[in-house]
Amino acid sequence: MTKPVTPLLAADAIIELADRPGRPIVLIERRYPPPGWAIPGGFVDIGERLEQAAVREALEETALRVTLRALLGLYSDPQRDPRGHTVTAVYVAEATGEPRAQDDARNLAVFSVDALPELLAFDHALVLRDYLRFRETGEVAPLRGGSGNR
Template structure:
């Protein structure tokens, strides 16, 4: 029997630096295609919980130990990753200290959420827009409306 093909699962982490004015966020510039600036993150290993993968990926890419605060959402558009169908669980986390580019990160920089670099990889512009609204209101942005489900 052949194993069914399913989407890959990723954990991405929006890291707020709480020890800096304005609580800026950490983005990495990807070392490998697709290129661009991105939220730190990566694939969940078999047998690993999503929250553990998020904390591991944050440490591997930014050298920061993070404290997870919220699940911003699940992003599952089959076209969001040009390498193949990937579903991402996006967490909001906080950290203190000096981040360093490591692992898959070519560079790392700190940005105010309202002043982001370009280009952003994947669907990270959409995700960071949801994050800005979450930060302003404390509410998670619905990823769909009842009307949009009519097209599913």
């Protein structure tokens, strides 16, 4: 049987620090290309649920044990990752404690949602705009029919 060629699957977690005023979020500066600040996350392992991958990747990259609160959305634009077609499930999560850059993270920083960095990897500027809408209204972003952005 020939194995079908399909997009890669990833899971990301926007981590809100629940023990800090304003619930800032954690972003990592990528160690490997493409460069930029990114939402912690990575590829789903065979036999792993999306939720498990998001929690595992958050721990591996930030040293934080997260609790997933909501599924923000699925992002599937074939151009979203310059390395190849990758679909990601993005969760909103919370954690407490002091994050540390680990694994694929060159650096890590805590950002107020009012002062996010300009150089973001992948389509994370779009994802974070959707997150800000979710944070303000509690609603996920509407589907972008035909645009391929989600």
